[in-house]
Amino acid sequence: MGQYVAPLRDMQFVMHELLRVEDTLKQLPKHAEIDADIINQVLEEGGKFTSQVLFPLNHSGDREGCHHDKTTKSVTTPKGFKEAYKQYVEAGWPALSCATEFGGQGLPLVMNNAFYEMMNSANQAWTMYPGLSHGAYECLLEHGTPEQKALYLPKLVSGEWTGTMCLTEAHCGTDLGMLRSKAEPQTDGSYRITGSKIFISAGEHDMADNILHLVLARLPDAPQGSKGISLFLVPKFLPNADGSVGERNPITCGAIEEKMGIHGNSTCQMNLDGATGWIIGSPHKGLNAMFVFMNAARLGVGMQGLGLTEVAYQNALIYAKDRIQMRSLSGIKAPDKAADPIIVHPDVRRMLLTAKAYAEGGRAFCTYLALQIDKELNHPDEAVRKDAADEVALLTPVVKAFITDNAWVATSECMQVYGGHGFIAEWGMEQYVRDARINMIYEGTNTIQSLDLLGRKVLMDNGAKLRKFGAKIQAFVEENGTDEALSEFITPLADLGDKVTKLTMEIGMKAFQNPDEAGAAAVPYLRVVGHLVYAYFFAQMAKIALEKQDSGDKFYISKLATVRFYFARLLPETAMLIRQARSGSASLMALDADLF
Numbered sequence: 001m002g003q004y005v006a007p008l009r010d011m012q013f014v015m016h017e018l019l020r021v022e023d024t025l026k027q028l029p030k031h032a033e034i035d036a037d038i039i040n041q042v043l044e045e046g047g048k049f050t051s052q053v054l055f056p057l058n059h060s061g062d063r064e065g066c067h068h069d070k071t072t073k074s075v076t077t078p079k080g081f082k083e084a085y086k087q088y089v090e091a092g093w094p095a096l097s098c099a100t101e102f103g104g105q106g107l108p109l110v111m112n113n114a115f116y117e118m119m120n121s122a123n124q125a126w127t128m129y130p131g132l133s134h135g136a137y138e139c140l141l142e143h144g145t146p147e148q149k150a151l152y153l154p155k156l157v158s159g160e161w162t163g164t165m166c167l168t169e170a171h172c173g174t175d176l177g178m179l180r181s182k183a184e185p186q187t188d189g190s191y192r193i194t195g196s197k198i199f200i201s202a203g204e205h206d207m208a209d210n211i212l213h214l215v216l217a218r219l220p221d222a223p224q225g226s227k228g229i230s231l232f233l234v235p236k237f238l239p240n241a242d243g244s245v246g247e248r249n250p251i252t253c254g255a256i257e258e259k260m261g262i263h264g265n266s267t268c269q270m271n272l273d274g275a276t277g278w279i280i281g282s283p284h285k286g287l288n289a290m291f292v293f294m295n296a297a298r299l300g301v302g303m304q305g306l307g308l309t310e311v312a313y314q315n316a317l318i319y320a321k322d323r324i325q326m327r328s329l330s331g332i333k334a335p336d337k338a339a340d341p342i343i344v345h346p347d348v349r350r351m352l353l354t355a356k357a358y359a360e361g362g363r364a365f366c367t368y369l370a371l372q373i374d375k376e377l378n379h380p381d382e383a384v385r386k387d388a389a390d391e392v393a394l395l396t397p398v399v400k401a402f403i404t405d406n407a408w409v410a411t412s413e414c415m416q417v418y419g420g421h422g423f424i425a426e427w428g429m430e431q432y433v434r435d436a437r438i439n440m441i442y443e444g445t446n447t448i449q450s451l452d453l454l455g456r457k458v459l460m461d462n463g464a465k466l467r468k469f470g471a472k473i474q475a476f477v478e479e480n481g482t483d484e485a486l487s488e489f490i491t492p493l494a495d496l497g498d499k500v501t502k503l504t505m506e507i508g509m510k511a512f513q514n515p516d517e518a519g520a521a522a523v524p525y526l527r528v529v530g531h532l533v534y535a536y537f538f539a540q541m542a543k544i545a546l547e548k549q550d551s552g553d554k555f556y557i558s559k560l561a562t563v564r565f566y567f568a569r570l571l572p573e574t575a576m577l578i579r580q581a582r583s584g585s586a587s588l589m590a591l592d593a594d595l596f
Helices: 008-018 021-025 036-064 081-090 109-143 146-158 286-322 346-378 382-417 419-423 429-438 446-461 464-480 484-513 516-548 554-570 573-582
Strands: 067-069 074-076 161-166 182-185 191-201 210-217 230-235 237-239 245-248 251-256 267-280
Touching (some): 008 036, 008 554, 021 036, 109 161, 161 286, 286 429, 346 382, 419 429
Antiparallel strands (some): 182 191
16 A cells, blocks of 8 residues: 655755754763764664554554454454564664663654654554653653652653553543542552543553553542642553552543544543552642643654655655656657656646645754754753743644644645545555544644644743744844845745734734634634744755755755745745734624524
8 A cells, every 4th residue: 555665865854954963962961972873873774664564554554443342341453563563662662762761772852753753654543552652751751759760661661561641531622620530549649540531542452561541630629620630640550569560450441432544543432440540740730740741742743744744745746657647738748658647737746745845844843843852851051951942832832733734735635646546545545634634633633732822832921932933033034135046035934034023913912902812813823833934944945955956966956846836835825824813803703603
């Protein structure tokens, strides 16, 4: 069902030429020894594993799905998933960016992030099993007690045990302040937890010996709302003192959700019937601890969108070069064939270039954000750490929402390239469309991400974080503004930067008078900011490509063409979005609910 080849050349371009990752890592004592050779070696091995082991299971896993045994309440994953996970563990992939003190390899997150792009391209549903484990690892690393870290982290790092996040309940989704799960304290320091959770990805499976559930619940004295939520570690099997698997804990899968996509992942309804758990962090501060997991997951979901965009593009490109239909409008291009390959047609090229641009822009953005997290966690200068943390906070909702929105567009366009064959399951393209749709919904819908960006990350600090990022863009504009060869990229970038500043001020003033104005503007506002980020990176790519286009390496010619397409065809969307954001809330809120 198609193919996947890791885009190593573009990954290396982003790492070594665009972002100069090695230079940044040398500033971090923990990663100062990491060089380009090490990065390339990891990427190459990751490409082999994902294309040879994971990709062949993607279509079959989607067709088969997971199997739930109602009697034993166990879940069996699709054929080959368990064996692939064993290979993943034996190769040491779970430990890639984990701390060495718990058995990890201690490599930077930026490398782990690139590997996850490959895994998501090859098989998103499979990748969600270890992906959630890494989030659980990060949460425990920051908020767990020394005893919890010593007992659980080595098992997560090795991949022997996996993890989940148990937030959502049937009566509430994003509004976690309404959750009802209860935690009763016990004399031994543990808690007895009861309740039900839904939409729990990888909630039950047969791939690992144990599953560590991170569960949000309320203590008996908890205040109402989100300030009364605590976080608990609830293992599937209670561990013995020596770390071995012990007694079965009453947290079980009641059913697997019937879903539109990601059929290879067990999205479970989980029931806690007096399950034993231990608190993570402070009482009533569970959301603070869980946000470590949630923010990691939001970057992870952005990577899912990027991965699907890339693999859909690769396969649509192969099809477009092979499929013949009609003749080119400007004259026959393949006289030896009955018709021309469809890649000669302008709109087929538009669809392919849309996916190509969104993949390459997303790759630069995700790699940059991962590198900022490495700086936030490891840079010796506190001021640098603070600036990096501010950028991560500002851009996390953008990376989640903008990239997954773009993936929905890109996978749909790539399916369209196939014509009728794209709608047929055996070609594999329709799976990417189905899988891409969930990424806009979970880990906070893209509307929630937009509200987070505009309300919390921009307006709450009067635009301070946005101005700091804008200063980087302005410095690039000023440095290169006199370069005539770059003017076709610098001018629209500078123009959009000015428009974002004015738009932010206008929305802020309106929202001060009427908060609904922020709600009405948030979604188009996030897309405008997303395009500002992409335009910034694409302009930098153009500078490199222009300098090297005569080097004989056709990669730079292709890159420059992609950048030009982005500025000509995709960036102009911002004009419409800005008008939408400025249109206000009146047209949305004027109609009484009973008149809809």
